[in-house]
Amino acid sequence: MARRIAVAATGELGADVLERLAAEHDVVQLFTRPDKPRGRGRKLGAPPAKEAAERLRIPVEQPATLDSSVEIEAPTVVVCAYGLLIPNELLERALWLNVHPSLLPRWRGAAPVERALLAGDDETGVTIHRTVEALDAGPVAAQHAFAVAPEDDAGAVYARSAEVAADLLRDVLAQDEPHFEPQPEEGVTYAEKIGPEDRELDPDAAAQELVNRVRALSPHIGARLGDLLVWRARVGEDGSFEPVEVQPPGGRRMTYDAYLRGRR
Numbered sequence: 001m002a003r004r005i006a007v008a009a010t011g012e013l014g015a016d017v018l019e020r021l022a023a024e025h026d027v028v029q030l031f032t033r034p035d036k037p038r039g040r041g042r043k044l045g046a047p048p049a050k051e052a053a054e055r056l057r058i059p060v061e062q063p064a065t066l067d068s069s070v071e072i073e074a075p076t077v078v079v080c081a082y083g084l085l086i087p088n089e090l091l092e093r094a095l096w097l098n099v100h101p102s103l104l105p106r107w108r109g110a111a112p113v114e115r116a117l118l119a120g121d122d123e124t125g126v127t128i129h130r131t132v133e134a135l136d137a138g139p140v141a142a143q144h145a146f147a148v149a150p151e152d153d154a155g156a157v158y159a160r161s162a163e164v165a166a167d168l169l170r171d172v173l174a175q176d177e178p179h180f181e182p183q184p185e186e187g188v189t190y191a192e193k194i195g196p197e198d199r200e201l202d203p204d205a206a207a208q209e210l211v212n213r214v215r216a217l218s219p220h221i222g223a224r225l226g227d228l229l230v231w232r233a234r235v236g237e238d239g240s241f242e243p244v245e246v247q248p249p250g251g252r253r254m255t256y257d258a259y260l261r262g263r264r
Helices: 012-022 048-056 112-118 154-173 207-216 256-263
Strands: 004-009 026-031 036-038 043-045 076-080 095-100 123-130 140-147 223-225 228-235 241-247
Touching: 004 012, 012 026, 012 048, 012 076, 012 154, 026 048, 076 154, 095 154, 112 123, 112 154, 112 207, 123 154, 140 154, 207 223, 207 228, 207 241, 241 256
Parallel strands: 004 026, 004 076, 076 095
Antiparallel strands: 036 043, 095 123, 123 140, 223 228, 228 241
16 A cells, blocks of 8 residues: 655665655655765765655755754655654654664664674664664564675675565555564664774784675775775685775776786
8 A cells, every 4th residue: 555655865775765665655755864075076966865866756855954843744754774863853743664774673873784794694684663762772663584695795785675675664554553562672782883994904804704894895885905995805715815806096996816917
């Protein structure tokens, strides 16, 4: 059953979920972050969710902060990779459903996919929960787990998460009043935002740990080995860390073998 909904989203995952929702529901409004400078020229660029909304002719609002002046045009707001604090006064005006790409309460916070891969998790998932003021702590309406393959990087996990989120939201939005269960008090972990130190590859670390770091930061951030960005890597037959795809400063992505040939 099609519903009248609004969406709050900014990043790639949010854009993907927005497009899937728009195919089945009447999305009347998108809240997204303001445009910001991008690239070497530092020209203003639209967030991925805004670009998707404009293609779909969905009205877009880009407040720098959310406060009581914000008008919500639907009884339900789906939140996915948005990035702004939603004050309680707005939470009380509508049902806010948050799409979180982890098996809550594990990996609450800004970088759940990246932290799961950094930790070597072989399973993750998607949780649909009611948005509350506490970080990713709201009661759960739906949750689904899926396996993480050894070769999966963050891009693959985010793509799978969008598919799962759309399936879960289809069921949740079909209910007149979704049923919510409190999150367990045990098993809470936090996924802190990725910082510069998280990108560095320590040559003295275990090979699998380094491969996991590369997977976690590909294809959207990049791990660093000296002045190289490493986009793909593997554990070699001798147990050593082997870069597979790299990018030198100011250069293009290439195989590591091609990079080494170019240095000879």
